[in-house]
Amino acid sequence: MNLVRAELLKIRTTSTWWWLAVGAFVSIALAFAFNAWMASTVLGGDAETLGVSGEQATPAAQAANIYTSGQYLGLMFVMLIGILMVTNEFFHQTATTTFLATPRRTSVILGKLAAASLLGFLFWLATTVIDLVAGATFLSLNDHGTQLGEWPVQRALLFNLLAYAIWTILGVGIGTLITNQLGAVITAAVLYLVGTQVVGLLFLLLSNLLDSQAVLKWQVIWPAVASQVMISEGQSEFVPAWWVGALVLVGYAIVSGVAGVLITRRRDIA
Amino acid sequence: MSDGQRSPTSDGQIVVSGLTKQYRNVRAVNNLSFTIEPGRVTGFLGPNGAGKTTTLRMLLNLVTPTSGTATISGHRYADLTEPLRHVGAVLEASSAHKGRTGINHLRVICAAAGLPKRRADEALALVGLTPAAKRKFKGYSLGMKQRLGIAAAMLGDPRVLILDEPANGLDPEGIRWMRGFLKGLAHEGRTVLVSSHLLSEMQLLADDVVIIAAGQLVRQGPVEQVIGSMTHGGARVRVRTPHAEALVTALKAQNATVDADGQGALIVTGVDAPTVGRAALGAGVELHELTTERPDLEGVFLELTAGKAGIR
Numbered sequence: 141m142n143l144v145r146a147e148l149l150k151i152r153t154t155s156t157w158w159w160l161a162v163g164a165f166v167s168i169a170l171a172f173a174f175n176a177w178m179a180s181t182v183l184g185g186d187a188e189t190l191g192v193s194g195e196q197a198t199p200a201a202q203a204a205n206i207y208t209s210g211q212y213l214g215l216m217f218v219m220l221i222g223i224l225m226v227t228n229e230f231f232h233q234t235a236t237t238t239f240l241a242t243p244r245r246t247s248v249i250l251g252k253l254a255a256a257s258l259l260g261f262l263f264w265l266a267t268t269v270i271d272l273v274a275g276a277t278f279l280s281l282n283d284h285g286t287q288l289g290e291w292p293v294q295r296a297l298l299f300n301l302l303a304y305a306i307w308t309i310l311g312v313g314i315g316t317l318i319t320n321q322l323g324a325v326i327t328a329a330v331l332y333l334v335g336t337q338v339v340g341l342l343f344l345l346l347s348n349l350l351d352s353q354a355v356l357k358w359q360v361i362w363p364a365v366a367s368q369v370m371i372s373e374g375q376s377e378f379v380p381a382w383w384v385g386a387l388v389l390v391g392y393a394i395v396s397g398v399a400g401v402l403i404t405r406r407r408d409i410a
Numbered sequence: 411m412s413d414g415q416r417s418p419t420s421d422g423q424i425v426v427s428g429l430t431k432q433y434r435n436v437r438a439v440n441n442l443s444f445t446i447e448p449g450r451v452t453g454f455l456g457p458n459g460a461g462k463t464t465t466l467r468m469l470l471n472l473v474t475p476t477s478g479t480a481t482i483s484g485h486r487y488a489d490l491t492e493p494l495r496h497v498g499a500v501l502e503a504s505s506a507h508k509g510r511t512g513i514n515h516l517r518v519i520c521a522a523a524g525l526p527k528r529r530a531d532e533a534l535a536l537v538g539l540t541p542a543a544k545r546k547f548k549g550y551s552l553g554m555k556q557r558l559g560i561a562a563a564m565l566g567d568p569r570v571l572i573l574d575e576p577a578n579g580l581d582p583e584g585i586r587w588m589r590g591f592l593k594g595l596a597h598e599g600r601t602v603l604v605s606s607h608l609l610s611e612m613q614l615l616a617d618d619v620v621i622i623a624a625g626q627l628v629r630q631g632p633v634e635q636v637i638g639s640m641t642h643g644g645a646r647v648r649v650r651t652p653h654a655e656a657l658v659t660a661l662k663a664q665n666a667t668v669d670a671d672g673q674g675a676l677i678v679t680g681v682d683a684p685t686v687g688r689a690a691l692g693a694g695v696e697l698h699e700l701t702t703e704r705p706d707l708e709g710v711f712l713e714l715t716a717g718k719a720g721i722r
């Protein structure tokens with residue numbers, strides 16, 4: 141418990157968290173504006189021009205989109221917090237001090253994981269409250285009702301919470317595996333941002349090569365794709381069910397967390 | 411501190427036994443054994459790359475030994491229940507977040523170690539850093555950073571203090587302050603282990619020394635004894651005279667050894683200053699200087715570590 145408090149104090153006493161919060165809120169604002177414009181176009185009958193159709197064109201789907209505005213980049217910000225919590229110790233040479241105060245290194249990493257999840261939750265909460273207030277106002281003004289009773293909407297909100305927790309933990313894991321701050325940040329950004337498109341293309345090539353459509357489903361092993369799968373509706377020949385995405389993400393979190401603990405326990409701090 | 415951590419014989423004692431650290435291509439510490447007693451300041455000396463920092467880091471569970479053990483009060487550092495209340499350490503290559511204030515740096519440590527928050531203010535006052543408490547670490551001078559490190563080490567009011575080149579960057583006032591501070595702590599019965607290259611300072615500060623070179627023990631013991639062991643037959647006498655030849659002849663008759671120091675003075679060994687004075691008077695030789703040169707730690711250190719490759 142002391143360790144979680146110490147970790148939170150570390151974050152509060154530097155300006156990093158502040159910049160990340162500002163970044164997250166700017167991205168909420170931009171994403172909200174975009175999603176609101178999209179919803180009013182789609183629900184106004186112009187869905188075809190934007191290439192949106194079927195399940196995605198319902199008010200519930202658009203509402204879910206609005207209520208999760210800014211979460212795409214928000215997830216990246218919480219992951220960065222997780223990474224910085226670890227790599228800062230090496231970048232600023234505070235690892236010595238930290239491990240002198242707590243020689244049990246597993247506890248230190250667990251403390252970081254707990255503090256990171258808590259921060260992920262706070263970011264999710266703040267983002268969601270902003271989105272809910274702004275979104276409900278926007279949808280009601282446009283006569284669609286708040287849509288909050290719809291399961292797709294509730295589901296999107298809840299699974300984003302899971303996504304926030306997992307990506308923060310992944311951040312801590314990546315930080316312990318790659319202690320070089322720049323290296324860790326770049327790796328994480330690649331894992332997250334170079335998501336769907338590049339991996340989709342690679343798998344398309346692979347499926348042509350193997351002459352098998354089923355291969356496409358395996359895109360889910362890439363974390364960013366898994367994250368997408370987890371929060372999206374329905375499954376198809378090419379997209380596995382949401383829980384597969386969730387399992388893959390949880391798997392990554394566990395593996396990186398355990399690997400991080402084991403490596404940290406053995407590492408020489410010099 | 412629980413009572414379990416205290417036993418009458420090993421309380422505050424540091425025991426290093428057969429300690430070895432093999433890095434990829436260098437054996438930084440090689441089968442090193444020594445004991446540090448409480449109530450005394452012990453200087454930990456050795457040329458650059460001798461393995462001092464590596465030894466201290468192994469003692470503090472930051473670096474894993476290849477073999478051997480290092481204990482404090484009979485326990486490995488990792489097994490101490492409240493390590494900061496027992497051991498305080500200032501190490502090189504340890505620092506604070508550049509964007510965090512000094513006081514917050516200490517508060518973070520207090521939070522992690524379960525120490526009350528007011529200890530941060532007290533420790534800061536102890537090292538005279540209170541005026542800079544709310545300034546960010548990146549704006550600290552070298553000496554201020556060093557003082558913050560000492561403050562961090564004192565947070566838990568520890569029984570054992572371990573410092574790696576703490577005088578680095580301190581001004582003369584700061585060095586004198588630290589000398590008094592560390593001597594005071596030892597006087598209270600605490601264990602003080604301090605590594606340094608400032609040998610004249612160490613001679614003033616330390617009661618005992620442990621000298622290592624190339625990862626191995628060279629000499630351990632009370633400062634006086636270590637110095638005495640190297641100065642065969644006592645002090646040297648420096649004399650200056652316009653009639654060198656006559657004096658040399660007179661001194662040779664007293665079985666003294668005489669060497670020129672290359673700067674116009676003679677260095678006499680084997681006899682004491684009064685003997686030199688009497689010999690000069692007897693020979694009717696005029697003297698311009700007659701000083702006894704006590705052997706110092708620096709000379710002894712250089713002699714002991716000569717030829718033992720420093721940087722490997």
Ligand SMILES: Nc1ncnc2c1ncn2[C@@H]1O[C@H](COP(=O)(O)OP(=O)(O)OP(=O)(O)O)[C@@H](O)[C@H]1O
Pocket residue numbers: 410433434436437438456457458459460461462463464465721722
């Ligand atoms: N992490 C490391 N990896 C490889 N070699 C190392 C490592 N740390 C130290 N060494 C080597 O171990 C030897 C002892 O280094 P150490 O830092 O303990 O010396 P020191 O006595 O503290 O020297 P100084 O007086 O310069 O501080 C050196 O040869 C150094 O190069």
Ligand SMILES: [Mg+2]
Pocket residue numbers: 462463464502574
């Ligand atoms: Mg050193």
